[in-house]
Amino acid sequence: MEQVFKTKWVPDWQYVGMGVAILVVIVIFFWLQEWTALGGLIVPLMLFYSQSKTIYTIKDSGVLEVKSVWGKRFCVDGIRKITYQPHVLGMQKIKVEHAQGFVMISPDRPLEFVEALKKVCPGLAVEGFELIKN
Helix, strand or coil: CCEEEEECCCCHHHHHHHHHHHHHHHHHHHHHCCCHHHHHHHHHHHHHHHHHCCEEEECCCCCEEEECCCCCEEEECCCCEEEECCCCCCCCCEEEEECCEEEEECECCHHHHHHHHHHHCCCCEEECHHHCCC
16 A cells, blocks of 8 residues: 655744745845846745655555655655665755665655555665654
8 A cells, every 4th residue: 555755844944044035035136126136036935845845655566756746756666775864954854775876855754654665665774763753
């Protein structure tokens, strides 16, 4: 049975950082009277929104499907190792190593995510998840 995980909720400091960035762009806009300054808001807002709305689906075949809010989808096959990295800044704290390289993700329920992945990938190496406090 497929299991679906949403992205971990965005930490408050990222909202504050985004708010400061928006404020700076608005001040620049009014100070310089440049409409192009407002274009500087679009890319950070799109990245922030897409990063906070990604869906991770673990298929019965052992494939991890990552789907962004914009409809972009890619599949990760041949998963060998999964590592929790608490020192990583930002949202993406789980490194999933697979046959083609690695991908950084941040599911909302990391321990359940690992358990679901271990069921479909029996030889999976798991590191660092003992650091997560329930």
